[in-house]
Amino acid sequence: MDHGERISRRTLGLAAALSAARLALPMPALAQAAARRGGTAVLGMTEPTNVNPDLSTSYSNQLVGCMIYEGLVQVARDSSIEPLLATSWEISPDRKTYTFKLADAKWHDGRDFTAADVKYTIENVSSKFAPVFASAAATIESIETPDAKTVIFHLKTSFGPFLMSLAAPQGGAILPKHLFEGTDPLQNPASSTAPVGTGPFKLVEWSRGAYLKLVANDRYWQPERPYLKELIVRLIPQSTSRLQALRAGEIDYIPGYFVAASDHSVIKATDGLKLENSGFAPGTKMMFMNFASAPLGEKAVRHALMMATDREFLFRNVWFGTGGIGVMPFTSRMQWAADPSIDYRQMYPFDVDKANAALDAAGHRRGSNGSRFTLRYIYAPESADSAQAGLALKSMWQKIGVDVRLIAVEGAAYADRVYTRKDFDVTIVGYTSYGDPAIGIARVFVSSAIGRPYGNASQYSNPEVDELFVRGAAATDLAERAVFYKEAQRILADELPVLTLQEYQHEDAARTALRDVWGGQGYGRWGNAWLAE
Amino acid sequence: MSSYTQPAEADAAVEGSAPRATRAGGLGRNILRRLLWAIPVMLAIIVFNFVLTRLAPGDPLLMILGDFPVPPEYAARVRAELGLDQPMAVQLLRYLQHVLQGDLGYSFANREPILPLILARAANTLALMVPGLFFASLLGMVFARLSLLLRGKRALDSIVTALSLFGFSVPVFWFGQILILLFAVELGWLPAQGMFSVRTRLSPGMDFLSHWALPGLVVTIYYAAIVARVAQASIKEAVSSDFVLTAMAKGATERRVFWHHVFPNALIPIASVIGHNFGLALTGAILVETVFAWPGVGSLFMQSVVSRDYPTMQGVFILAGAAVVLSNILTDALYTLIDPRVRHS
Numbered sequence: 001m002d003h004g005e006r007i008s009r010r011t012l013g014l015a016a017a018l019s020a021a022r023l024a025l026p027m028p029a030l031a032q033a034a035a036r037r038g039g040t041a042v043l044g045m046t047e048p049t050n051v052n053p054d055l056s057t058s059y060s061n062q063l064v065g066c067m068i069y070e071g072l073v074q075v076a077r078d079s080s081i082e083p084l085l086a087t088s089w090e091i092s093p094d095r096k097t098y099t100f101k102l103a104d105a106k107w108h109d110g111r112d113f114t115a116a117d118v119k120y121t122i123e124n125v126s127s128k129f130a131p132v133f134a135s136a137a138a139t140i141e142s143i144e145t146p147d148a149k150t151v152i153f154h155l156k157t158s159f160g161p162f163l164m165s166l167a168a169p170q171g172g173a174i175l176p177k178h179l180f181e182g183t184d185p186l187q188n189p190a191s192s193t194a195p196v197g198t199g200p201f202k203l204v205e206w207s208r209g210a211y212l213k214l215v216a217n218d219r220y221w222q223p224e225r226p227y228l229k230e231l232i233v234r235l236i237p238q239s240t241s242r243l244q245a246l247r248a249g250e251i252d253y254i255p256g257y258f259v260a261a262s263d264h265s266v267i268k269a270t271d272g273l274k275l276e277n278s279g280f281a282p283g284t285k286m287m288f289m290n291f292a293s294a295p296l297g298e299k300a301v302r303h304a305l306m307m308a309t310d311r312e313f314l315f316r317n318v319w320f321g322t323g324g325i326g327v328m329p330f331t332s333r334m335q336w337a338a339d340p341s342i343d344y345r346q347m348y349p350f351d352v353d354k355a356n357a358a359l360d361a362a363g364h365r366r367g368s369n370g371s372r373f374t375l376r377y378i379y380a381p382e383s384a385d386s387a388q389a390g391l392a393l394k395s396m397w398q399k400i401g402v403d404v405r406l407i408a409v410e411g412a413a414y415a416d417r418v419y420t421r422k423d424f425d426v427t428i429v430g431y432t433s434y435g436d437p438a439i440g441i442a443r444v445f446v447s448s449a450i451g452r453p454y455g456n457a458s459q460y461s462n463p464e465v466d467e468l469f470v471r472g473a474a475a476t477d478l479a480e481r482a483v484f485y486k487e488a489q490r491i492l493a494d495e496l497p498v499l500t501l502q503e504y505q506h507e508d509a510a511r512t513a514l515r516d517v518w519g520g521q522g523y524g525r526w527g528n529a530w531l532a533e
Numbered sequence: 534m535s536s537y538t539q540p541a542e543a544d545a546a547v548e549g550s551a552p553r554a555t556r557a558g559g560l561g562r563n564i565l566r567r568l569l570w571a572i573p574v575m576l577a578i579i580v581f582n583f584v585l586t587r588l589a590p591g592d593p594l595l596m597i598l599g600d601f602p603v604p605p606e607y608a609a610r611v612r613a614e615l616g617l618d619q620p621m622a623v624q625l626l627r628y629l630q631h632v633l634q635g636d637l638g639y640s641f642a643n644r645e646p647i648l649p650l651i652l653a654r655a656a657n658t659l660a661l662m663v664p665g666l667f668f669a670s671l672l673g674m675v676f677a678r679l680s681l682l683l684r685g686k687r688a689l690d691s692i693v694t695a696l697s698l699f700g701f702s703v704p705v706f707w708f709g710q711i712l713i714l715l716f717a718v719e720l721g722w723l724p725a726q727g728m729f730s731v732r733t734r735l736s737p738g739m740d741f742l743s744h745w746a747l748p749g750l751v752v753t754i755y756y757a758a759i760v761a762r763v764a765q766a767s768i769k770e771a772v773s774s775d776f777v778l779t780a781m782a783k784g785a786t787e788r789r790v791f792w793h794h795v796f797p798n799a800l801i802p803i804a805s806v807i808g809h810n811f812g813l814a815l816t817g818a819i820l821v822e823t824v825f826a827w828p829g830v831g832s833l834f835m836q837s838v839v840s841r842d843y844p845t846m847q848g849v850f851i852l853a854g855a856a857v858v859l860s861n862i863l864t865d866a867l868y869t870l871i872d873p874r875v876r877h878s
Binding site: 049128 | 824
């Protein structure tokens with residue numbers, strides 16, 4: 001079964017039916033959910049550095065950028081692919097040729113959106129500057145534009161998540177060629193203060209450190225959208241202050257990325273506020289273990305550490321019961337790729353005696369002071385959960401004679417120390433899956449991601465696993481891809497290059513009056529959003 | 534107290550004998566000398582901070598690229614584009630060259646020239662700090678005077694002392710949050726953050742005042758406590774000096790003794806601390822600005838530290854350094870006006 005095509009046909013049909021129904025009928029059945037027009041929604045978050053989704057993975061940049069710029073497709077809640085600037089597409093049987101028909105959209109400056117914009121952006125910006133798009137870029141052979149509303153991508157090799165890669169947050173946001181051609185995208189004002197997109201909102205004011213103001217694009221190409229008249233993004237750097245502003249009614253929405261798990265209970269208990277699954281791709285909090293630092297290169301030691309770690313305790317107390325306990329190398333929420341037969345709770349139950357016995361058997365005897373060896377736990381104090389987890393691990397691992405030295409490293413220096421200088425023993429980091437193993441999960445395990453920021457920090461290298469990830473990315477349908485990923489997971493579950501501790505999912509905090517923001521990928525579908533009061 | 538300390542009253546005769554022109558000329562020369570001295574000081578500030586920011590661990594490139602692995606070639610290209618691939622000495626020379634031409638550089642993170650970026654934020658910070666420091670200075674001196682009046686009334690004196698100790702030592706981070714919880718969330722009287730509202734029925738002036746109230750209160754209380762503690766100490770010192778005893782012995786009233794003998798003599802340390810506070814106006818509210826999302830230099834600075842935005846950090850250092858140097862010069866000039874000993878030294 002061809003996943004991409006199946007999904008696109010189905011959603012196209014559904015979208016067509018819905019829009020026909022909206023035009024033809026007053027739709028009494030949906031009357032209670034009829035979107036109200038007008039109003040201003042206020043968001044609270046940290047300041048973006050630019051608003052071009054193709055230039056970085058920063059959450060703030062992406063969120064505001066995706067109000068202004070759009071991709072050819074968008075990702076739905078269930079990870080299926082829906083049309084956006086491409087209204088339909090055809091995929092050749094060998095999945096090496098993608099032909100897209102484009103929407104009759106206009107840029108905010110009134111110019112027509114055409115195939116030339118797509119070709120220019122993908123070749124000159126997405127392929128060169130978008131970190132997440134890099135894997136897709138490597139598969140593109142050429143882009144053809146037979147007419148203004150048709151784009152044909154020719155691929156060197158098939159790439160499972162190719163369609164998904166064309167969504168704006170993956171670095172596929174289409175930019176106006178007439179403003180970008182011949183300029184440096186990093187310094188082009190259309191990347192920052194003067195963006196010109198096709199999206200539902202236009203940036204009209206950016207008061208540094210205070211707010212960004214966006215107004216509805218009255219020439220938006222999708223009928224009836226957007227519903228909101230204005231969006232204000234208030235820049236509130238501090239987490240507690242954001243929460244208080246929401247409780248005081250000054251803002252309507254905080255993106256889940258900026259909502260601390262420890263605040264969930266307060267939000268739930270406050271009248272008029274709600275938590276909503278942001279739709280952001282599921283991720284995992286993992287403990288990376290530096291293979292170059294003895295004795296972490298030994299499998300038996302990693303097994304013992306896993307068994308000495310009370311994941312249930314961490315889940316309840318460090319992550320406040322949000323998300324789930326990590327049970328396999330991938331997130332179990334990406335169901336098609338996850339292998340349900342793998343369950344760390346069965347494979348490595350929390351068992352201090354067994355962990356002690358395993359370390360004894362591996363030859364790591366306790367010294368006269370009761371200690372076997374010392375591990376340096378590196379964490380950035382800015383992420384409260386890493387600090388808490390470190391304290392918990394220190395006491396848990398003491399019971400197996402492993403001393404933990406907690407070393408706080410300022411956030412800005414953390415990535416440099418862990419990924420570039422590899423100066424650590426263990427550390428906990430959360431990685432999003434970006435909705436596909438080839439994009440967000442491979443980087444944890446494959447050898448080519450060693451030494452790269454937010455890549456394979458453990459420096460685990462197994463040619464067999466590398467090969468399985470390559471084949472999983474190139475295979476032509478989900479069922480086939482799943483075979484490779486499940487095989488990889490069986491190896492990874494045994495070798496444990498990382499300890500999967502928590503599966504996380506961002507929860508957006510919002511006033512109950514704010515409706516229909518939520519789609520896939522977690523940045524909100526602001527063109528759909530409306531305020532009930 | 535040493536015997537050569539001249540009471541203010543006795544000094545009047547000396548002052549009268551000093552020719553006016555000399556006094557103005559001395560002041561002018563003094564300021565000029567200090568302005569010349571400020572040049573090497575500023576240069577040292579620039580070089581020191583340049584090296585210091587580079588020595589801090591962390592790579593600005595990683596913050597710019599975000600949390601996803603990028604191909605090494607791509608990272609190298611961005612690094613070169615930002616000039617970060619050059620040796621530190623070369624970067625420093627280039628930077629000095631630009632600064633001398635009034636160009637503070639280009640922000641990595643904000644992708645904007647530094648100077649307008651900081652100046653716009655500086656205006657916001659001054660709007661928060663200047664009224665706060667003004668009220669703090671008044672309040673601090675009133676407190677000190679109050680504690681002198683209450684001398685002997687132990688319980689009341691202790692309360693005043695405790696209050697100023699509280700104002701000085703309570704963490705602004707915590708205090709700010711408590712004020713927000715009380716006045717914004719629970720009572721709903723005042724806004725929790727920002728400088729202006731996006732939806733309000735208030736006039737712009739009232740809107741600003743309502744936003745200023747909480748962060749302004751935190752700033753005022755903190756700096757008032759500092760002024761109060763210094764004022765209290767220097768007033769106490771002046772009170773126990775010989776010339777005050779002499780004046781009292783001559784039968785002057787308490788009020789007259791305070792205003793004519795104690796206060797003028799206690800003013801020098803008070804002026805220093807107030808001058809010092811104003812010198813810190815640009816960067817003295819980093820935490821307050823962060824808690825209240827006040828769009829000032831402090832929150833810009835925090836953000837630039839987090840993103841290792843060297844040019845912005847340095848720009849803030851230079852402006853903050855210049856403010857301290859300038860306020861020192863002004864304070865020195867003020868000494869000349871208020872203290873005849875300085876004037877004639």
